[in-house]
Structure formats: structure tokens, C-alpha cells
Amino acid sequence: MAKQARKNRSPEASAFYTAGIILLGIVIVMFIISLFWTPYSPDATDAASKFMAPCIEHPFGTDNFGRDVLSRVMSASKYTIFISVAGVAIALILGTVAGIPAGYYGGIGDRIIMLLGNSIMCFPGILLALVAVAVFGPSVTNVIWALGLVFAPTFARVCRLGTMEIKELDYITHARVMKVHPDRIMAFHIFPNLVPQLLPATVIGLANMTLFESGMSYLGLGVQPPDASFGKMLSDAQAYIRTAPWLIVFPALMLVIYILGLYFVSEGLRVTLSKGGK
Amino acid sequence: MTRHIHIVKVHHLTLSFPTRKNPDPKPVLNDVDFGIRDGEILGLIGNSGSGKTMTSLAIAGLLPDNAEITSGSIKFAGKDLLEMNPKERRAMLGKDIGMIFQEPSTALDPLMVIGKQLDEVLTAHKDDSQTKEDRRKTIIDMLELVGFSNAEEIYDRYPHQLSGGQRQRVLIAGAALLKPRLLICDEPTSSLDTVTTVSILALLKELCHKLHITILFISHDLSAVRGFCDRVMVMKDGQIVDKDTASDILTNPKNAYTAELLTNARLDTRILGFEPATVDYSTSPVLTAKDITASYGRSLFERVKSKNAGTKTDNNILHDVSLEVYPNEILGLIGGSGSGKTTLIRSLLGLLPHEGNVRIKSESIGAIFQDPVACLNPAHTIKWHLAEALRASKKQARGPKALERIVAVLEECGLGAEFLTRRPHELSGGQRQRIAIAMCLIQEPALIIADEPFSSLDASSSAELLKLMTDINRERNTAFLLITHNIHIVRQICPRLIVMDNGRICEEGTTSEVLNNPKSECTAALLDAERQIHGI
Numbered sequence: 001m002a003k004q005a006r007k008n009r010s011p012e013a014s015a016f017y018t019a020g021i022i023l024l025g026i027v028i029v030m031f032i033i034s035l036f037w038t039p040y041s042p043d044a045t046d047a048a049s050k051f052m053a054p055c056i057e058h059p060f061g062t063d064n065f066g067r068d069v070l071s072r073v074m075s076a077s078k079y080t081i082f083i084s085v086a087g088v089a090i091a092l093i094l095g096t097v098a099g100i101p102a103g104y105y106g107g108i109g110d111r112i113i114m115l116l117g118n119s120i121m122c123f124p125g126i127l128l129a130l131v132a133v134a135v136f137g138p139s140v141t142n143v144i145w146a147l148g149l150v151f152a153p154t155f156a157r158v159c160r161l162g163t164m165e166i167k168e169l170d171y172i173t174h175a176r177v178m179k180v181h182p183d184r185i186m187a188f189h190i191f192p193n194l195v196p197q198l199l200p201a202t203v204i205g206l207a208n209m210t211l212f213e214s215g216m217s218y219l220g221l222g223v224q225p226p227d228a229s230f231g232k233m234l235s236d237a238q239a240y241i242r243t244a245p246w247l248i249v250f251p252a253l254m255l256v257i258y259i260l261g262l263y264f265v266s267e268g269l270r271v272t273l274s275k276g277g278k
Numbered sequence: 279m280t281r282h283i284h285i286v287k288v289h290h291l292t293l294s295f296p297t298r299k300n301p302d303p304k305p306v307l308n309d310v311d312f313g314i315r316d317g318e319i320l321g322l323i324g325n326s327g328s329g330k331t332m333t334s335l336a337i338a339g340l341l342p343d344n345a346e347i348t349s350g351s352i353k354f355a356g357k358d359l360l361e362m363n364p365k366e367r368r369a370m371l372g373k374d375i376g377m378i379f380q381e382p383s384t385a386l387d388p389l390m391v392i393g394k395q396l397d398e399v400l401t402a403h404k405d406d407s408q409t410k411e412d413r414r415k416t417i418i419d420m421l422e423l424v425g426f427s428n429a430e431e432i433y434d435r436y437p438h439q440l441s442g443g444q445r446q447r448v449l450i451a452g453a454a455l456l457k458p459r460l461l462i463c464d465e466p467t468s469s470l471d472t473v474t475t476v477s478i479l480a481l482l483k484e485l486c487h488k489l490h491i492t493i494l495f496i497s498h499d500l501s502a503v504r505g506f507c508d509r510v511m512v513m514k515d516g517q518i519v520d521k522d523t524a525s526d527i528l529t530n531p532k533n534a535y536t537a538e539l540l541t542n543a544r545l546d547t548r549i550l551g552f553e554p555a556t557v558d559y560s561t562s563p564v565l566t567a568k569d570i571t572a573s574y575g576r577s578l579f580e581r582v583k584s585k586n587a588g589t590k591t592d593n594n595i596l597h598d599v600s601l602e603v604y605p606n607e608i609l610g611l612i613g614g615s616g617s618g619k620t621t622l623i624r625s626l627l628g629l630l631p632h633e634g635n636v637r638i639k640s641e642s643i644g645a646i647f648q649d650p651v652a653c654l655n656p657a658h659t660i661k662w663h664l665a666e667a668l669r670a671s672k673k674q675a676r677g678p679k680a681l682e683r684i685v686a687v688l689e690e691c692g693l694g695a696e697f698l699t700r701r702p703h704e705l706s707g708g709q710r711q712r713i714a715i716a717m718c719l720i721q722e723p724a725l726i727i728a729d730e731p732f733s734s735l736d737a738s739s740s741a742e743l744l745k746l747m748t749d750i751n752r753e754r755n756t757a758f759l760l761i762t763h764n765i766h767i768v769r770q771i772c773p774r775l776i777v778m779d780n781g782r783i784c785e786e787g788t789t790s791e792v793l794n795n796p797k798s799e800c801t802a803a804l805l806d807a808e809r810q811i812h813g814i
Contacts, residue, residue, distance in 0.1 A: 169652040170647040170648075170649055170652040170653045171652060171653055171654055171655045173629060173645070173647065174645060174647065174653065174714065174717070175666070175670070176629060177627050177629070177643065177644075177645045178642070178666075178667055178670040178671070178717070178721065179642065179670055180666065180669075180670045188666070189655055192655075192657030192658065193655065193656065193657045195657070
């Protein structure tokens with residue numbers, strides 16, 4: 001009866017991790033190589049080789065300016081990964097710094113913080129980010145800050161709820177009786193116990209942030225030309241979808257691989273953590 | 279239905295938790311072989327980790343996924359349970375085998391009224407021929423049977439409106455609704471106070487007779503089975519080491535381990551060597567509390583509700599409580615659940631806003647809480663815990679000196695330096711409580727407040743913990759305020775005693791005086807319950 005369940009980690013979680021790490025690995029390897037080397041310069045135009053279908057010299061083909069799509073995809077992965085990681089880092093820091101004290105102290109401060117967070121969450125995130133970028137001007141830094149702010153309330157909520165649960169436990173009471181400073185309680189006693197809840201939220205945050213970034217770049221408010229980004233490449237390519245489908249297939253494929261990889265990892269985390277929590 | 283002598287026959291059952299790294303681990307149950315006779319109450323006793331719960335889960339078919347039965351069989355009324363498919367087994371659960379668990383607070387859905395939850399039990403198992411009214415009547419009859427005089431009212435209540443004992447009654451009613459042939463009770467009383475325990479045990483016994491239910495009663499407290507079980511089995515390390523009739527086991531144990539359990543359960547001072555320090559009552563007290571009145575803040579919803587009702591109810595949980603703890607003293611504080619003991623210590627520790635004043639003649643007071651699971655931070659190692667306590671005490675000692683102190687305190691609490699790198703989940707309940715004590719000791723407090731530190735520990739661990747506490751008291755002259763519902767412990771180590779009831783101190787005096795001729799009703803009730811359970 002229990003033959004199939006011999007292993008410690010469930011086979012379901014292992015499968016998710018393996019799939020997720022392989023998919024993410026493809027994108028990350030491309031990203032690391034692109035930092036040092038790309039087959040051609042991603043911005044180099046070549047009027048002689050416009051709309052070349054995938055071949056030996058250009059494995060992913062070339063676009064309407066004769067730029068190498070493989071090189072552009074590699075350099076686009078750089079922006080995608082950089083923006084999503086930096087944006088999530090901002091959201092995570094803001095969310096934790098606001099959420100843990102809100103949950104720990106409660107009262108009026110909690111109400112104000114949650115009111116602010118909820119009002120941000122009232123609007124569609126992409127709309128807020130678009131407005132912010134439209135007002136402050138499109139640039140990579142502005143996109144990161146806008147996305148970070150839009151995502152912060154989600155993390156604040158996770159932290160607040162977790163803190164409210166943990167602060168009632170005996171070990172926190174014990175720390176209070178020992179007269180440990182509240183800041184220290186929040187940073188060293190509560191925060192480490194929030195990690196299991198924050199980890200899946202962070203991975204999902206990365207995936208969502210990538211989608212948002214692509215959407216904004218697609219609308220022309222994200223990464224600015226001539227820099228490559230998946231969203232921008234897709235919007236440029238749609239005019240040639242019938243004549244040169246490789247222009248749309250390869251950036252889209254990379255986006256799918258990256259996001260699918262993140263979802264698989266977060267799913268693996270979810271399975272492991274919910275099993276371990278019992 | 280044919281009747282068998284043994285309703286359950288467990289035949290040479292061996293069970294283990296194999297992992298990928300260790301495919302052949304030490305078995306959790308090792309060649310367990312016993313039968314439960316039809317209509318009897320069988321007690322299953324053992325310390326934590328002895329395999330009691332695994333045995334019951336194996337019978338109910340609720341084993342965790344990673345458990346593997348390597349040999350043996352379990353027969354229920356002649357049918358082999360291990361041969362059945364999961365669907366058939368699930369159908370048996372509830373109808374043939376009922377279960378009651380330890381923690382009544384988490385076993386009920388907080389968003390569903392009691393009646394609805396019990397109704398679910400019926401609809402899940404019975405055919406649809408019963409109408410809604412029939413089911414309601416069955417449920418109300420059952421609620422009356424388990425001792426609710428206001429069954430109609432209980433039907434429409436939510437779980438949070440009931441006390442722990444009442445919830446346990448509801449769970450028993452739920453299990454008994456389907457008239458199972460076997461009822462497995464896994465420590466049903468260990469989170470209840472003595473008075474409630476006595477009434478729950480009486481109820482189970484009555485059900486056993488009235489509905490002809492066979493009961494498998496699991497407990498870590500040998501004395502709780504007195505006068506309740508017909509036969510008792512004692513388990514140790516996954517094996518049954520002793521089985522006999524209840525009276526024989528309690529009065530005349532043949533096995534050395536059973537005898538040890540009994541000794542621990544009795545907490546005999548002479549054998550265990552408890553010697554609390556002598557107290558000088560002429561010195562000034564370490565803790566003086568005067569006229570403490572406290573209440574919990576009400577939610578907006580409750581405030582609106584009571585405003586509409588037009589009555590101004592008294593929400594205070596504590597009413598003018600005054601107490602003094604002298605140096606070297608172990609002061610006992612007893613009372614039933616809901617008497618305000620925990621609220622009092624929360625006020626004393628300054629965790630709860632209160633009226634009245636508390637004076638403490640020491641820089642720090644230590645505290646040990648009830649739940650050995652939540653008392654340590656799961657994210658950190660033991661070393662971190664002790665270093666953090668040392669840091670908070672502001673008695674700065676850094677580097678190797680701090681480590682020396684940590685190890686010294688750990689050894690004083692009977693744990694070696696090898697525990698430093700372990701994390702809380704690698705320790706047993708008793709060991710965690712020791713770490714909690716070590717964390718207090720490292721701060722060198724003049725007073726340690728202990729809130730029911732024994733209630734979730736088995737007899738051997740509590741005996742060891744109790745010994746540690748008396749040793750600390752004698753050697754370090756630390757005073758203790760010991761809150762407990764175990765009068766037996768109080769009798770052994772506390773020179774002075776306070777009895778609380780309904781947020782007031784109803785009796786106070788030397789232990790022998792209060793316990794030998796109680797002046798108040800609530801003390802008498804507590805003592806009476808204690809006598810019934812432990813037969814002292």
C-alpha cells in the first residue's frame with residue numbers, strides 16, 4: 001500500500017523542481033553568455049541579410065533590419081531577468097518592512113498601511129504601472145520602481161498575516177518576556193519563520209513581473225529601443241507575422257520557457273512546503 | 279452480524295518509515311500482537327514515541343503516506359483490513375470505527391454550527407431515507423445522551439461558544455452518532471482539566487455500556503485508566519511490554535517498565551529526590567502583585583452587540599487578585615480551566631494591560647509556557663536561542679566566554695554540548711521544555727513563572743522536568759510560581775498554595791492545610807476530581 005511513497009520528498013515535488021530548473025536553466029545560461037558574448041552585436045543592422053529564415057549563420061533568423069534574432073533574444077533575456085529580479089527585490093523589501101510591523105503592532109498604523117496597500121491593489125496593476133511610467137518617462141529604472149511599488153502590497157499582506165499568526169506563539173511571548181527589543185523580535189524571531197510563505201510568493205512574483213514588463217515593453221513604455229526586450233520584439237514582429245514567423249516564435253518561446261520554469265519551481269515549493277507544514 | 283470474541287485482532291504487526299537514504303530503519307511498531315475483545319475498554323499506555331498513536335492509526339487505516347507495513351495483519355470482525363481496497367476502508371471509518379482526537383479546539387469547523395457538523399456525519403454515511411427532521415431529532419437525542427441539558431441550544435451554537443470539555447463532548451457525540459463498534463480515543467482528555475476529565479471518562483464508560491461500543495483508550499497517563507479500563511497494555515519502543523487487567527497492572531505490576539511508569543506517575547518525592555529549598559517568609563517578597571484587575575479588549579462587533587442588548591456586563595477576567603512570592607519559594611497556583619490563571623500570569627509578565635500594580639524585585643523574570651511545540655523558534659538552533667537570551671539579559675559576555683556560559687547552563691539542565699547545533703524539531707517535548715528553562719536560567723532571574731509546563735509531557739518527562747525545577751530552586755535559590763492543574767505535583771513540591779476560581783483567589787495557605795481541609799467549594803471540587811482519577 002505504501003510502496004509508491006518511499007521517498008522523503010514527494011515524487012510530485014521532485015518532478016516539478018526538475019522541470020522548473022531545466023527550463024530556467026536554458027534562460028539563465030543564455031543570460032550569462034550574453035553578458036560576455038553574443039554571436040553578432042544585437043544592434044548591428046545588415047541591409048544585405050534582411051528577413052533571413054533560420055539557417056546556419058543565423059540560427060533564429062534575422063529581422064527587418066537584418067539584426068540577428070538569436071543575439072537579440074540573448075540580450076533581451078538580460079533585461080527581462082534584471083527587471084524582474086530588481087522589481088521583486090524592491091517589492092519584497094517594501095512589503096516586509098511595511099507588513100511585519102503592521103502585523104506585529106496592529107492598531108492604527110496597521111490600518112493606515114493596509115489602507116494604502118489595498119488602494120494600490122484596487123487598480124489593475126498594469127494600469128498603475130503604465131500611468132507611473134507615462135508620468136515619469138519610460139526607462140528601465142522607472143519600470144523597476146513602478147513594478148516594485150505595484151507588487152509590494154501582495155508581499156505586505158503575506159508578511160502581515162504570517163506575523164499576526166506567529167506573534168501569538170509562545171516563543172515570541174518568551175522573547176517579549178526576556179525583553180528582547182521589538183525590532184530584533186521582528187527581524188530575527190519572526191522574519192525567518194516567514195520565509196516558507198514568502199518563497200513561493202517571490203517566485204510567482206518573478207513570473208508575474210516578467211509578464212508585466214513584457215506587456216509594458218510591448219506597448220512601448222518599457223525597455224526603449226534600440227535595446228532589445230521580449231515585449232518590444234513581439235510588438236515589432238507582429239507586422240511580419242505571415243512573412244517572417246520566426247521573429248515572433250523565438251522571443252515568445254523564450255518568454256514561455258522562463259515563466260513556465262518559474263511556475264514549476266513555485267509549484268514544487270508549494271507541494272514541499274504544504275507537506276512539510278503538516 | 280456475527281459476533282467475535284475479538285473485534286479487532288492485530289497479528290504480529292511491524293511498521294516502519296523507510297526513506298530513500300535508509301530503506302530499512304528501526305521499526306516504529308515491532309511485532310505488535312494483541313486483540314480487543316468485543317465490548318471491553320482497553321487502555322493503551324506508553325510514553326510519547328512509544329507507538330501508541332501509530333497502532334491506532336494502523337487500525338483506523340489513517341497511517342501517513344510514508345509508513346510501510348512490513349509484516350502482520352489486522353482483522354476487524356474477521357475481515358482482513360490490510361487486504362481491503364481504500365474505498366472499502368474509508369466506508370468503514372465512522373460507521374464501524376470511530377475516532378476521537380486529543381485536541382478538541384481544532385477538530386471542529388469554526389464556521390459551522392454544531393448541529394450542521396453532526397448532520398454532515400449522518401448524511402455522509404446514511405442513506406437518504408432519513409428526512410431532515412429525523413436527523414435533527416437523532417442529533418439532539420445524541421447531544422442529550424452526551425450530557426447536554428440544553429441540546430436544542432447547543433445545536434445552533436458555533437464551536438468557539440463552547441468550552442474545551444463541551445467540544446470534546448460534541449466530538450464524542452459525532453463519533454457515537456453512527457454507533458460504531460469500535461471507538462478509538464487518542465488521548466481525549468490530556469488537554470482538559472481534572473474536573474472535565476472525570477466527567478468525560480464517565481461519559482465514555484456510559485456510552486460503552488448503553489451503545490455497546492468497544493473502546494480503545496490511548497493515554498500517556500497510567501493513573502488515568504484507573505477505574506476506567508478493563509484491561510491495559512503498556513507499550514515501549516514499538517513493542518507491547520506488558521498486558522494485564524487494569525487493577526493488576528496498577529496495584530501489582532509485574533514488568534519493570536510498568537513499575538517505572540507507575541512510580542513516575544505517582545511522582546514520589548522520596549524516590550525521585552525532590553527537595554525544594556526552605557523558605558524564609560520574613561524576607562521581602564520577590565514579586566508583589568496588588569489588586570490586579572484585567573480584561574481582554576472587546577471587538578467592535580461585541581461592543582455593538584452589548585450596546586444593543588442594553589446590558590452592561592462585567593467583562594473582567596481577573597478581579598482584585600493580590601499575591602506575593604517569596605525568595606526560594608515554589609508557590610503553587612491551581613484552578614480549573616477558565617479560572618483566570620493564564621490571564622493572571624500574562625498580567626504579571628506585563629503582556630496584558632491591567633489595573634493594580636506589580637512589583638518585581640529582580641531585573642528579569644523567566645517564563646516557561648505550556649506548549650512544548652511552540653516554546654522554541656523553529657527557524658533557529660539551540661545555540662542561537664541561548665545566545666539570544668544571554669544577549670537580551672544585557673549581561674554581556676562575548677565570544678568564547680558566552681559559549682562557555684551557554685554550555686554550562688545547558689549541562690545544568692541535563693543536556694550536553696551536542697545539542698547546541700540542533701534545531702527544535704529534533705528534540706522531544708521534555709527536551710524543549712528544558713531548553714526553555716535553560717533560556718530562563720541564563721538570564722539569572724530571581725523568579726521563574728511556569729504555566730502548566732507538564733500538561734503536554736508524559737510521566738517520565740514531567741518527573742525529570744520537575745526534578746530539574748526543584749534542583750534549580752535548591753541550588754540557585756530561584757523562586758517559582760507554578761501554575762498547574764495537577765494537584766499531585768503541587769502536593770509534592772509546593773510549600774504554599776493559591777486556588778483560583780472565576781478570576782478570584784478563593785483560597786490561599788500552606789499546601790497541607792488547603793488540601794487536607796479545603797474551605798471553599800472549588801477546592802473541594804478539584805480535589806474530588808483528582809481523587810477519582812488518581813485514587814489518592
